[in-house]
Amino acid sequence: MTTVTGTDATPSIAQLRQALPLVSVRGLRVAYDGLPVLDGVDLDLFPGETVALLGASGSGKSTLMRSLTGFAPVSGGSVRVAGHDVTNLRRGELRSLRAQVGQVFQQFNLIPRLSVLTNVLTGALHGAGPINVFGGFSGAHRRQAMELLDRVGIAHKATAPARSLSGGQQQRVAIARALMQRPRVILADEPVASLDPKLAHSVLELLQEISREDGIPVLVSLHVLPLALAHSDRIVGLRHGEMVVSGRTADLDAAHLAALYSDGEGDDEHGGA
Ligand SMILES: Nc1ncnc2c1ncn2[C@@H]1O[C@H](COP(=O)(O)OP(=O)(O)O)[C@@H](O)[C@H]1O
Ligand SMILES: [Mg+2]
Incomplete structure (x- = not known):
């Protein structure tokens, strides 16, 4: 751990910005109508990295993204995004939070x-x-x-x-x-799900390049494993609202990630709750 002391530490502040996560989620719980959708999720996004968010349909990927911009009913834990405490926003702060988060959607959402x-x-x-x-x-x-x-x-x-x-x-x-x-952060929810594989690669390459060149962390949800393995620095995986995979992409392979997509009925090697 680095401890910063004194007030004349301009270079240290720059270094600190590099080292501090722009997004920091701890113990996040979200429930809809009393049903837990996210249960104890931890996530950090650091400057310059692309993090792939994997999980079967309904595992909570979009809900996690919505939690980062104050659009989900958070029932526990903490969510910090670009200096905002998202679960305790002050009056008027929601607008500036959303201005600092760039979003990319599956259906592009352009004005045709x-x-x-x-x-x-x-x-x-x-x-x-x-x-x-x-x-x-x-x-x-x-x-x-x-x-x-x-x-x-x-x-x-x-x-x-x-x-x-x-x-x-x-x-x-x-x-x-x-x-x-x-933006300080980019969230891309299934940005290539409507594209053919070749275009999917080129769009993900672009996102990763932006992340590296501009130092903007990108969280990108994907459901195709090879795309995640090819275009991310880290992978986090959700299963039934719990984070069951978190690691550097270079250390993961398809076998590690297969558990995300098994139905979990009777073959649950990951324990779980
Ligand atoms: N607005 C909502 N009201 C009730 N349930 C919801 C709502 N949004 C999502 N859910 C439920 O939360 C779970 C996770 O959904 P979602 O985050 O969209 O998953 P994913 O993006 O991984 O497919 C699903 O069971 C879904 O039905
Ligand atoms: Mg979704």
Whole structure:
């Protein structure tokens, strides 16, 4: 453990930021209508790492993601995200929390009839209060949005309506939109479940590259093991709301992860509760 003393520690603060998790979850419990959905989940996300969240359908992946932005009924434990105590938010703090968390969804959630560029610009609306979507963006915002489109490889589509793009391209737009927020953390809930395998690889490569280059932790839920093994630094696995796998991707293989997908009736090697 490193102890920081004194007040003149500017370099140490920079180092500390590198070492401190941007997301820290301890003993998280979530219940819907009295039924536990997450039970004692611990999770840290550090700058620059991509963490794959694995688990069968219904294991609690989306609920865990929603817990990080204050959208789940937390019944126990602690959730800290980018300096916010999510289970004890002060008045008005929810908005700034959500502005700091970039989100990417399975269905892209673009506005289909608006241009690609305008869709990216909507990312700048987080935390900005109401703005006229059609006229309210500054030249600086437009330049930033174009740079982001260039970064995700679709600047040439800037003026096209979002609906005219392929799924892989739409997900790149959604990633650029998330970056437009200047997020501290990115949550991607099944971002490649609607894409064919080749596009899935390229979108996950992009997320991991962003994570490394910008130091933004990415939590990405996936249900295809080879994709998780190829595009993450760590893997956490949920089964029936409990975290049963947590390790460096390099130390895990398909055999370690198979338990996530067995039904657990009578062949439960992991003990459990
Ligand atoms: N809003 C909700 N109300 C009641 N139950 C819910 C709600 N959201 C999720 N659940 C339940 O929580 C469990 C986990 O769901 P979810 O987090 O969506 O899993 P995953 O994303 O891994 O498929 C499921 O049993 C689901 O039915
Ligand atoms: Mg889900």
